[in-house]
Amino acid sequence: MMLIVRRISYFAYIVLRRIARWKYRESNVKRSRLLVWPPASNLEELNDIVDWIAWYIPAQSGLSVTLVGTPALAAERGYSMPAEVTFLTRIADESFETVLIHKHTVRCSLEALERFNAKLECIDKRFFTYHESVAFQRIYALHDTVSLSDTRKKLEEVSRKNYEFLYSRYKGCQRAFVLGTGPSIQQIFHIDVSQDDLVIACNSLVKNQKVFSYARPAVLTFADPVFHFGRSAYAQQFREHLASLSSDTNVFFIVPPEHGLLLALHYPSLISRLIVLPVSPEFNLPTPENRKVQVADNIMTLYMLPVASAMAQEVYVIGADGRAQADNYFWKHDQDSQYGNLMKTAVDAHPSFFRDRDYKAYFKHHCDTMEALISQGERRGVRYYSVSSSTIPALRQRAWERHGPREQLANGA
Incomplete structure (x- = not known):
């Protein structure tokens, strides 16, 4: 039964992801930043997100990622972040190209779609089958930086x-x-x-x-x-x-x-x-x-x-x-x-x-x-x-x- 529920949630996400990409193309606004959403709620969650970014989106890729959390959470981690990560306690500029959903629910994806008008990509390791483990491929395809392009060549x-x-x-x-x-x-x-x-x-x-x-x-x-x-x-x-x-x-x-x-x-x-x-x-x-x-x-x-x-x-x-x-x-x-x-x-x-x-x-x-x-x-x-x-x-x-x-x-x- 739970597998059926996860399948339904997966297909709902795929529909929302397609809508998000269509809306982004229609906006004719070019951006290059990535945001992890929703905000990290505890240190274990934050550490897991940072580890994911450090491996799949290293500084060598030329990409940068924004994380959101409380000042206390940043202090608990010791303010230590990889070079490609920007940690914010609040979002002042919402012009992101792609929102990386680290804790998937249909509601969360809908909120990201409405608030940021950006592409969506799920990196939740508990989401569905191997989706999270190949998400970086789609991220690289969407964000072809100079570094990625040169390495590909x-x-x-x-x-x-x-x-x-x-x-x-x-x-x-x-x-x-x-x-x-x-x-x-x-x-x-x-x-x-x-x-x-x-x-x-x-x-x-x-x-x-x-x-x-x-x-x-x-x-x-x-x-x-x-x-x-x-x-x-x-x-x-x-x-x-x-x-x-x-x-x-x-x-x-x-x-x-x-x-x-x-x-x-x-x-x-x-x-x-x-x-x-x-x-x-x-x-x-x-x-x-x-x-x-x-x-x-x-x-x-x-x-x-x-x-x-x-x-x-x-x-x-x-x-x-x-x-x-x-x-x-x-x-x-x-x-x-x-x-x-x-x-x-x-x-x-x-x-x-x-x-x-x-x-x-x-x-x-x-x-x-x-x-x-x-x-x-x-x-x-x-x-x-x-x-x-x-x-x-x-x-x-x-x-x-x-x-x-x-x-x-x-x-x-």
């Missing part, structure tokens, strides 16, 4: 060069290995991986130094707004491993454009290793001339399989174990390739992402997408094999033991 140039290099290095290779984070990833140690093979790893596999040392991936790809680009200790630990990996290897990082922009703002040293691939509604195997991929909800179908299929004749999937009927989460992970002790920090930072998730429906959609993508690749002459057992039908039907080529994969280890 640099990212595009670097991405084009990096993907051209990767494509020229591996196009036409015999084998690509796609490495997931399931328990069966340990089977990689029984496979002879050569320097001519394209190896693509994903997500928290960056934590598993043994796998990286053995398989030597050319690509690490990740795109989750909570686990990789969120503001929890989980995501922070992931990014620290990412920065460490970048300094030790020549691996490329494939990410979505807006996520790449956020990463570049905080970690400029990573820019030289980034490849941003935009999404499209249409199926496409990315080439240097057209780097788009079809939109998908999972990293395997978003980037891993499309990139592997664009370059290799045979694609071997390892560590995509799928989901058991009794699982109450997405699926099980390899313990050495997951930050299990930090999972609670991700839940606390983005509660609605987990609260409103239907894991069974997500898995079914993932299975359908996997079958459609692999079928498209097969029509283009690519062959697919699942080296490890999987509950994903598309992979189970293409088990290497049943359909694999005569060449031996095992190295006898």
